[in-house]
Amino acid sequence: MKNPFRKDLVSRSRPEPCTVVIFGATGDLTHRKLVPALYNLQVEGALPAGVKMIGFARREKSDEEFRQGLEKLNKKVSRSGHDEAIWAEFAQNVHYHQSEFLDLDGYRRLSETLDAIDRERGGHGSRLFYIASSPSFFDDILENLKQAGLNQCNCGEGCWARVIVEKPFGTDLPTAQHLNRVVNRTFEEKDTYRIDHYLGKETAQNIMVLRFANAIFEPLWNNRSIDHIQITCSENLGMEGGRGGYYDKAGALRDMVQNHLLQLLSLVAMEPPTDLSADGVRDEKVKVLRSLRQWDTPELVEQNVVRAQYVAGHVDGENVVGYREEDRVDPESMTESYVALKILVDTWRWSGVPFYVRMGKQLPKKATEISIHFKEPPTVLFNALSGGVPGGNVLVIRIQPDEGISLRMVSKIPGSSLRMEPVKMDFHYSTSFGKGSPEAYERLLLDSMAGDATLFARRDEVEEAWKFIDHIERAWHEVKRPLKMSEYVAGTWGPKDADDLLARDGRKWRRL
Ligand SMILES: NC(=O)C1=CN([C@@H]2O[C@H](COP(=O)(O)OP(=O)(O)OC[C@H]3O[C@@H](n4cnc5c(N)ncnc54)[C@H](OP(=O)(O)O)[C@@H]3O)[C@@H](O)[C@H]2O)C=CC1
Numbered sequence: 001m002k003n004p005f006r007k008d009l010v011s012r013s014r015p016e017p018c019t020v021v022i023f024g025a026t027g028d029l030t031h032r033k034l035v036p037a038l039y040n041l042q043v044e045g046a047l048p049a050g051v052k053m054i055g056f057a058r059r060e061k062s063d064e065e066f067r068q069g070l071e072k073l074n075k076k077v078s079r080s081g082h083d084e085a086i087w088a089e090f091a092q093n094v095h096y097h098q099s100e101f102l103d104l105d106g107y108r109r110l111s112e113t114l115d116a117i118d119r120e121r122g123g124h125g126s127r128l129f130y131i132a133s134s135p136s137f138f139d140d141i142l143e144n145l146k147q148a149g150l151n152q153c154n155c156g157e158g159c160w161a162r163v164i165v166e167k168p169f170g171t172d173l174p175t176a177q178h179l180n181r182v183v184n185r186t187f188e189e190k191d192t193y194r195i196d197h198y199l200g201k202e203t204a205q206n207i208m209v210l211r212f213a214n215a216i217f218e219p220l221w222n223n224r225s226i227d228h229i230q231i232t233c234s235e236n237l238g239m240e241g242g243r244g245g246y247y248d249k250a251g252a253l254r255d256m257v258q259n260h261l262l263q264l265l266s267l268v269a270m271e272p273p274t275d276l277s278a279d280g281v282r283d284e285k286v287k288v289l290r291s292l293r294q295w296d297t298p299e300l301v302e303q304n305v306v307r308a309q310y311v312a313g314h315v316d317g318e319n320v321v322g323y324r325e326e327d328r329v330d331p332e333s334m335t336e337s338y339v340a341l342k343i344l345v346d347t348w349r350w351s352g353v354p355f356y357v358r359m360g361k362q363l364p365k366k367a368t369e370i371s372i373h374f375k376e377p378p379t380v381l382f383n384a385l386s387g388g389v390p391g392g393n394v395l396v397i398r399i400q401p402d403e404g405i406s407l408r409m410v411s412k413i414p415g416s417s418l419r420m421e422p423v424k425m426d427f428h429y430s431t432s433f434g435k436g437s438p439e440a441y442e443r444l445l446l447d448s449m450a451g452d453a454t455l456f457a458r459r460d461e462v463e464e465a466w467k468f469i470d471h472i473e474r475a476w477h478e479v480k481r482p483l484k485m486s487e488y489v490a491g492t493w494g495p496k497d498a499d500d501l502l503a504r505d506g507r508k509w510r511r512l
């Protein structure tokens, strides 16, 4: 019998040595995520020998100053701690390249540096360009890489030139289509890696394993057994780190739903792929996105989507200001820090099963989870006389923190009378595997070095997701009658309107 996972285990490509060039290397993402990810791969012995890194940014810095800045942050954030000896070994392969993103000459100098590195290695070498700049520079960086001849390698020795493009991938469908055109005229699609770090999270990867490597779930994974599905992403932070300027132009729907949460939804809702190739998986995910019922009138948006902003309150025992008082946020902002929506997937499997998705800043805690709410059993045996069955089965996939999966079941309370109570079967990654999960960026960097784009978004996925989001944004911002912006107190679970969205369907949000 054909086992699609066998292919993955046996022949997943191996990461290859290359030079990683990060554009925007003095920035927050590089310091907090990318370099600690590379360092942790080195700690685990997973980084291919000979990987070098060049940081490309505007300010003047020596290699040594650049390394010191990275080390300072690595000490704070690295998940495996900071080992001086391993860091020293890692840092000797890290260099700095000062240049303006818009200056073609800087890319020509970069090309000479890369050639020199390759000569030292004794031949040609592969290059991984990671665009971690503000999105306003994405086009220019891509075009300049092409102009400098860095977008491909024709040496015939199997080297490659790949590009990772950070989020946001556009701000709506037209800008995403434009960026896709720029990407496709500069790099080949097979060499393009649109990052969505949620896909690199262990628990997101485990969704396919849970569904397709266990025989018990798939027969129930449809509208005959499932009542509804909830996806919640709650954050207990506001606009820290000067993010207000970016966020106020984006909002929760664009920042999190268009990419991360629709990707999670696709993994939950997709049909089994024919194999685990990047296109095999992405073909199935994009079919889900194409099947989303479009909320394409203001009335439909009003009925199915709730947006809100936090007002001053308390989070983790601290006083926090309201969204409109945040640094770099417009005091009259109409950008949502919270969104809740009902999504319908118009396929045979999911007909009649709503997916409720919510995301909010300054909620009581940081947690992302998917909960699958199964239908309640018939009441023939356990009817009102015996107290009834206390709710249906719920399968919870905890994406983060405390990664794991739990199944809520009903059990008889020991004793002579027939009384029932919900109990939980719980799997925790940390206890079952004895270690925490690697950071998403570790897996994604390794996969891009291995040429495996399965966990990266394909062009059509990004565009389909924007189509869905654009209708909602248009209704919010372009109609003469602006739709409601609700409020919630920071540190609470969001606005009452979000509860009403489910209450209208006779349902409730799961308590996290
Ligand atoms: N930070 C995060 O946690 C996350 C970020 N992202 C995405 O990653 C990308 C980068 O974000 P982040 O690191 O926070 O951004 P930062 O603003 O912290 O960093 C921007 C970087 O770009 C460089 N830069 C700016 N202008 C120029 C220029 N004209 N020429 C050369 N270099 C320039 C800066 O260099 P210099 O300092 O020398 O001016 C700096 O290295 C964005 O697309 C963001 O959406 C995605 C997910 C999470």
Ligand SMILES: O=C1O[C@H](COP(=O)(O)O)[C@@H](O)[C@H](O)[C@H]1O
Pocket (backbone or CB within 6 Å): 167, 197, 235, 255, 256, 368
């Ligand atoms: O992409 C983004 O993700 C973070 C949340 O990421 P997580 O891995 O910490 O869950 C979010 O805070 C940010 O606004 C968004 O741009």
